[in-house]
Amino acid sequence: EAQVTQNPRYLITVTGKKLTVTCSQNMNHEYMSWYRQDPGLGLRQIYYSMNVEVTDKGDVPEGYKVSRKEKRNFPLILESPSPNQTSLYFCASSLLAGGTAGELFFGEGSRLTVL
């Protein structure tokens, strides 16, 4: 089954404790991206990657890091989480095909609470 898998689905942590949210896709997609969803603000892009070892900032990259060492994985790292990073996070992937905007496939979301 084609899917994007995120872990953990739920996490409560404390300020300053490093954490990683993993994302893996099994569709051989080149493009992967992280979004955060907050009430009243919609979804905002954090980082994206167009291929292995190619990553770039989205609209709200501060406080986050990513890496793309393998095509299927795109972890989101919070080196020193703060309460303003409490949010619902989504990983998404897409097949990169020329200039055509392809469908984004989303994971089930990770609810993160930073105390």
Place this chain on the structure above:
Amino acid sequence: AQTVTQSQPEMSVQEAETVTLSCTYDTSESNYYLFWYKQPPSRQMILVIRQEAYKQQNATENRFSVNFQKAAKSFSLKISDSQLGDTAMYFCAFSDNAGNNRKLIWGLGTSLAVNP
């Protein structure tokens, strides 16, 4: 700046009836893509329908269709024969595909409740 506006925060419809969700957007681009995504209570975003701006024909997917008015920058979603499983948040999204980044500009969503 490109923006997407959904003017209806909440809507409800009776099962089997038809409902239309509104979306307007602002862009200076001539070629772009518009999407409707559905987010059920399970939270996972699912693509409902996609429209390419250079195509004049309105996209249709089973019970879902759009009314794309390029000049008016309007992209409404019509759901026919509404079903209980259609209850969800619906997000309108825009992409100009600049630099092959699949970044979507999202509206704030419309919460749709389908009542039995």
